[in-house]
Amino acid sequence: MAHIGVATRLVNERQCGQETANADLECSSSRYYVLIREAESYAKKHRIARTYGTNRYESLLKDSEVDAVYIALPNGLHHSWALRALNHGKHVLVEKPMANTAEECRELISLAESKGLVLLEAIHYTCCLHPSRFHPALQRFKEIVAGGELGAIKRVKAGFAVPSVISGLFFLKDDVRFDFSLGGGVMMDMGEATAVGHPADSPNIDKSMNAHLVLPSSVSGDLYVDFSMPGWGPFGMIPRALKTAVVVELEEGTVELTNFPLPHIFNTITIRPKIGKKRTESVYRFKDGRGEEWWTT
Numbered sequence: 001m002a003h004i005g006v007a008t009r010l011v012n013e014r015q016c017g018q019e020t021a022n023a024d025l026e027c028s029s030s031r032y033y034v035l036i037r038e039a040e041s042y043a044k045k046h047r048i049a050r051t052y053g054t055n056r057y058e059s060l061l062k063d064s065e066v067d068a069v070y071i072a073l074p075n076g077l078h079h080s081w082a083l084r085a086l087n088h089g090k091h092v093l094v095e096k097p098m099a100n101t102a103e104e105c106r107e108l109i110s111l112a113e114s115k116g117l118v119l120l121e122a123i124h125y126t127c128c129l130h131p132s133r134f135h136p137a138l139q140r141f142k143e144i145v146a147g148g149e150l151g152a153i154k155r156v157k158a159g160f161a162v163p164s165v166i167s168g169l170f171f172l173k174d175d176v177r178f179d180f181s182l183g184g185g186v187m188m189d190m191g192e193a194t195a196v197g198h199p200a201d202s203p204n205i206d207k208s209m210n211a212h213l214v215l216p217s218s219v220s221g222d223l224y225v226d227f228s229m230p231g232w233g234p235f236g237m238i239p240r241a242l243k244t245a246v247v248v249e250l251e252e253g254t255v256e257l258t259n260f261p262l263p264h265i266f267n268t269i270t271i272r273p274k275i276g277k278k279r280t281e282s283v284y285r286f287k288d289g290r291g292e293e294w295w296t297t
């Protein structure tokens with residue numbers, strides 16, 4: 001497994017290292033001279049066997065010892081590097097969103113299929129399709145919702161929003177998320193999981209999004225994502241709490257999962273039936289014992 005881009009800041013590098021620790025070979029590739037040092041110290045820390053220097057993404061892809069690549073580049077570069085990696089016969093784990101447009105995603109999917117390669121988007125919190133993969137808390141959440149104890153689903157509400165008072169700690173002024181040419185914007189970033197002046201006021205970048213989804217079924221959906229959620233009260237001076245929860249409203253009650261983006265740090269699943277007692281669970285491992293506390297994706 002080779003990393004393209006060391007993605008040191010918001011992708012949890014400790015986990016990237018641990019999750020690929022059992023791979024036969026790990027290689028890391030970095031663009032700029034100054035970042036080569038970062039890539040090398042990252043490699044040393046995580047016992048990565050080989051690093052490629054300046055402009056070496058291409059040579060990494062030509063390395064016949066590399067079977068699979070993890071693409072942790074800014075959004076706008078996912079499609080082109082995933083395409084190249086697949087064309088070099090590599091399996092691809094690509095950060096979310098897989099690409100900038102649905103058309104680009106279709107192109108990657110059909111190429112992977114035609115070559116018999118794995119193409120997987122690194123998004124643990126929406127991948128509930130496979131019964132045994134991804135984070136156990138998400139699987140348990142799905143099991144409760146689909147299990148029928150609270151009847152049919154009526155509405156789903158998801159929020160992922162960082163309060164303005166701490167936004168600058170999460171997102172630096174020159175963050176790739178504020179660069180339109182790199183596929184920036186909150187919908188592409190946090191909206192994929194689920195507007196007010198930020199220090200980085202970049203052109204063409206959406207910083208907050210409220211979406212109401214009307215689905216073919218009778219279920220409706222509401223999403224709220226925000227890089228810099230304003231406070232409330234006089235002059236918006238009272239900060240709001242970080243939002244990272246999804247609530248499913250069913251006929252007979254609600255089920256809420258808190259901290260879906262980072263469920264390994266903590267998670268709670270709260271079941272509130274209309275009749276009867278509320279109960280709460282936290283899930284870090286699969287029922288069969290698999291899983292580690294640090295497991296994210």
Ligand SMILES: NC(=O)C1=CN([C@@H]2O[C@H](COP(=O)(O)OP(=O)(O)OC[C@H]3O[C@@H](n4cnc5c(N)ncnc54)[C@H](OP(=O)(O)O)[C@@H]3O)[C@@H](O)[C@H]2O)C=CC1
Pocket residue numbers: 004005006007008009010011012029030031032035036039072073074075077095096097122123124175176182189
């Ligand atoms: N699944 C998850 O939970 C999360 C996923 N992400 C996703 O990971 C991806 C990377 O995000 P994040 O780690 O925060 O980004 P960073 O800016 O921290 O890292 C991006 C990496 O891309 C490389 N890069 C290559 N070309 C460019 C360029 N033109 N401009 C800037 N960087 C470049 C850089 O490595 P170098 O220069 O060394 O090649 C850099 O290390 C995004 O797609 C994001 O959506 C982020 C956080 C969590």
Ligand SMILES: O=C1OC[C@@H](O)[C@H](O)[C@H]1O
Pocket residue numbers: 010189190261
């Ligand atoms: O988990 C996350 O938290 C912050 C976001 O900017 C990031 O891309 C996302 O995946």
